Amino acid sequence: xxxxxxxxxxxxxxxxxxxxxxGHQVFGVSRREDTCRQAIARxxxxxASSHMNLMAAAEVVFICTPIAAIVPTVTQLIPHLAPTAxxxxxxxxxxxxxxxxxxxxxxxxxxxxxxxxxxxxxAAAQPNLFVGNPYVLxxxxxxxxxxxxxxxxxxxxxKSQIFFCRPEDHDRAVAWxxxxxxxxxxxxxxxxxSESDQTVLELAQSLASSGFRDSSRVxxxxxxxxxxxxxxxxxxxxxxxxxxxxxxxxxISAIEQENWQALTTQFQQTQQARxxxxx
Amino acid sequence: xxxxxxxxxxxxxxxxxxxxxxGHQVFGVSRREDTCRQAIARxxxxxASSHMNLMAAAEVVFICTPIAAIVPTVTQLIPHLAPTAxxxxxxxxxxxxxxxxxxxxxxxxxxxxxxxxxxxxxAAAQPNLFVGNPYVLxxxxxxxxxxxxxxxxxxxxxKSQIFFCRPEDHDRAVAWxxxxxxxxxxxxxxxxxSESDQTVLELAQSLASSGFRDSSRVxxxxxxxxxxxxxxxxxxxxxxxxxxxxxxxxxISAIEQENWQALTTQFQQTQQARxxxxx
Numbered sequence: 001x002x003x004x005x006x007x008x009x010x011x012x013x014x015x016x017x018x019x020x021x022x023g024h025q026v027f028g029v030s031r032r033e034d035t036c037r038q039a040i041a042r043x044x045x046x047x048a049s050s051h052m053n054l055m056a057a058a059e060v061v062f063i064c065t066p067i068a069a070i071v072p073t074v075t076q077l078i079p080h081l082a083p084t085a086x087x088x089x090x091x092x093x094x095x096x097x098x099x100x101x102x103x104x105x106x107x108x109x110x111x112x113x114x115x116x117x118x119x120x121x122x123a124a125a126q127p128n129l130f131v132g133n134p135y136v137l138x139x140x141x142x143x144x145x146x147x148x149x150x151x152x153x154x155x156x157x158x159k160s161q162i163f164f165c166r167p168e169d170h171d172r173a174v175a176w177x178x179x180x181x182x183x184x185x186x187x188x189x190x191x192x193x194s195e196s197d198q199t200v201l202e203l204a205q206s207l208a209s210s211g212f213r214d215s216s217r218v219x220x221x222x223x224x225x226x227x228x229x230x231x232x233x234x235x236x237x238x239x240x241x242x243x244x245x246x247x248x249x250x251x252i253s254a255i256e257q258e259n260w261q262a263l264t265t266q267f268q269q270t271q272q273a274r275x276x277x278x279x
Numbered sequence: 280x281x282x283x284x285x286x287x288x289x290x291x292x293x294x295x296x297x298x299x300x301x302g303h304q305v306f307g308v309s310r311r312e313d314t315c316r317q318a319i320a321r322x323x324x325x326x327a328s329s330h331m332n333l334m335a336a337a338e339v340v341f342i343c344t345p346i347a348a349i350v351p352t353v354t355q356l357i358p359h360l361a362p363t364a365x366x367x368x369x370x371x372x373x374x375x376x377x378x379x380x381x382x383x384x385x386x387x388x389x390x391x392x393x394x395x396x397x398x399x400x401x402a403a404a405q406p407n408l409f410v411g412n413p414y415v416l417x418x419x420x421x422x423x424x425x426x427x428x429x430x431x432x433x434x435x436x437x438k439s440q441i442f443f444c445r446p447e448d449h450d451r452a453v454a455w456x457x458x459x460x461x462x463x464x465x466x467x468x469x470x471x472x473s474e475s476d477q478t479v480l481e482l483a484q485s486l487a488s489s490g491f492r493d494s495s496r497v498x499x500x501x502x503x504x505x506x507x508x509x510x511x512x513x514x515x516x517x518x519x520x521x522x523x524x525x526x527x528x529x530x531i532s533a534i535e536q537e538n539w540q541a542l543t544t545q546f547q548q549t550q551q552a553r554x555x556x557x558x
Contacts, residue, residue, distance in 0.1 A: 163486070187526040192456065203442065208556040251466055263506050270495075
């Protein structure tokens with residue numbers, strides 16, 4: 001099959017490596033000539049270009065740009081596409097993208113491979129990145145079956161764990177387990193920084209161990225990623241933050257009132273619930 | 280040296296193992312006869328008993344009971360102590376303990392070894408548990424120098440990293456980096472459980488990965504431990520929770536107002552600050 005990849009970063013490059021290894025013809029587009037040269041040199045793709053016309057022969061195109069560039073990229077891509085070509089994306093938020101892109105190109109299936117590494121860019125691309133990890137597909141009632149089947153078959157060939165859901169449900173689910181943790185964790189670090197007594201702050205820095213390390217990890221990550229989550233999944237992130245604030249207030253109030261039974265009950269519930277999220 | 284350990288759990292048992300290996304005479308007291316028998320059988324102590332009179336020959340006694348039992352235990356211990364005996368404890372909150380115990384026994388040095396495992400009890404005790412980990416000592420201006428020097432020398436022999444500070448500063452520091460993360464992390468799990476749409480909740484449970492795993496770890500731990508932190512370090516925990524809530528509100532407000540510059544600045548600060556806590 002002729003497969004196009006637009007955006008040759010970690011995800012695009014890793015998809016290209018896997019599809020090429022399966023014997024597909026893989027073509028890549030990157031804005032940067034330098035990335036195109038590297039992709040060809042590393043054997044990630046059969047050919048690469050900064051021009052969308054390389055996508056003319058593609059039967060399916062994966063849009064692997066940063067999330068803000070997905071809709072503009074599809075707009076640029078459309079004049080070069082074969083009429084039967086299927087388009088899919090790898091954006092980490094789905095409802096706004098699916099809504100916009102579906103209107104531009106009917107043969108579109110929203111996707112979100114939930115694989116990542118700390119590293120970014122083509123240099124970090126690796127084979128088998130998607131094996132065993134969730135890959136969410138968000139077709140709508142108007143998505144053609146043929147398009148869904150084609151994308152599903154390719155994703156299955158990556159040995160991903162496929163989930164089908166509505167774009168809105170995806171966005172609410174990732175708000176809970178991916179975006180809210182970033183906001184909660186960043187606020188933890190911010191709160192510690194508010195300590196005005198330098199002796200206490202330095203002592204806290206010296207004594208912090210695995211509990212703080214784990215709790216603060218996603219809040220101390222790439223600022224652009226955190227802002228992207230809030231910008232593109234704003235409504236679901238705000239809903240999850242309001243619910244979180246309510247739970248936090250409940251906990252603070254239990255401690256203020258020395259209602260240790262209520263606090264015990266809350267901790268028992270969280271202890272019992274966590275394994276359902278982290279099997 | 281004759282060393283007494285009252286409370287033969289993870290910490291007491293591990294201290295006993297290390298001191299015995301150094302050639303000290305180590306005696307243990309546990310409320311449970313069964314624990315005493317196990318401690319002798321495993322060679323953790325030279326002798327063990329459920330009676331405090333075993334502590335009569337001790338030059339120093341480590342109180343290693345759960346935090347709520349420390350003051351009552353010292354009260355029971357005192358009639359059996361030699362007048363020159365030094366007492367220290369391993370409680371994770373210091374100000375209320377130091378204040379109470381200092382009035383009962385002048386030769387007292389508050390301590391907090393910050394070593395732990397997921398396991399509890401004598402069976403989990405292990406040699407070298409304290410190597411390289413922080414061990415906080417909180418003498419006051421009225422603590423005799425001889426008592427401080429004796430405890431410091433023993434703690435140093437464990438190859439711990441020793442920190443000296445005021446009991447109140449210890450409690451504020453651990454509120455930030457140990458107790459607040461538990462409250463923040465538990466509230467994260469509680470918030471996710473508030474999702475009323477079962478489809479979204481199950482999807483969130485399926486999609487949760489390392490970010491959620493790390494952020495939720497300490498909030499899904501032992502409920503008794505979380506309640507103990509709130510009960511015994513209530514004032515510092517509430518102060519840190521109020522500061523946290525303020526930072527969270529700031530973040531929510533930035534997202535509500537789409538003030539992406541403010542949000543970027545906050546995430547840049549947290550990214551920059553985290554390495555100071557997790558060297």
